[in-house]
Amino acid sequence: MGGDSPPRRIRADAERSTARILEAAEAVLAVDSAASLERIADAAGLARVTVHRRFASRTALLDALAEQLSQRYLLGLAKARVETAPPLIALHRLTEIVFDLKLSHRFAVQLSAAITPAVLDGLDLLFARLRDAGAITAADPVWGRQVFLALLHEVHDLPVGSPTLASPGAGDEVEAKVSLLVRTVVGALGGSDPHS
Template sequence: MSRGPSAVERYVAGPSRAKVRTAPPLFALHRLTETVFDLKVSHRFAVQLTAALTPDVLDGLDLLFARLRDAGAITAADPAWCRRVCLALLHEVNDLPADSPALAPSATADETEARANLLVRTTLGALGGTHDGSALSLANQAAPVRS
């Protein structure tokens, strides 16, 4: 009987599964974010973010934020700073209780999608992106990444 990939292995594979190099960057950001929250929601105590921040994951995130800047989705210039902001926000969104009012605007979404939507929206705003909702709407059209 073969064992499937562990939660950490699935997290580490997230940037490649989200196609951060080739997919439209907003789609990739949303897919990657959904992948992370899917793992964190289903493995609350098993996934430690710091253990999974390998050089490949960091490079994938930096590439994604450079592509988001190049596409005009954000104005922040330093991909490493963008990554740090996103990871800090990821921690905060992950710590929200499931009934948090911050997750309420996504009433039709499941918990994973609600957290992903909040993180993408907040990250884009923090990094100089638009606040009109069109970027998130486009990203939401991407098929969810479920394991």
């Protein structure tokens, strides 16, 4: 039994180091996408050799960031209950979650590898449910997903104070963006304003 303690401690230390590296990488790469592994190691407060031990290359680190974000997208789909919640509520909640992820993972959201087939399947399911519920008329869930993802970036990048964000009942900027995106996507896909 006592022999199990050191490996667990090493494993826990390795997991903490990996988490620190990924957190530092996200912060550093959001400011400078060409930052070196050495700079990421400095930001994590770790030796460069530790970063190289966890990630053999910059590509391996980027893959780990994409995988981490993919898992958070999948968790977001589950939290939004895209399989069971009323579809418009699920769309609204998912949009809130994704905007939060875009703020906390400014670099990783640019990595297309984070949008895995499982994430796409979850989005397609949501848009199929929106169609089946009569919230939209667009027949192809893939088209719905593509419209959502394209508009997501555009709405997210709207400047603070944009007149486009003026929305009755929207409390803050993020809520105004969520409301705008949901209304625009539903309208673009043949539905009516979900707030009317």
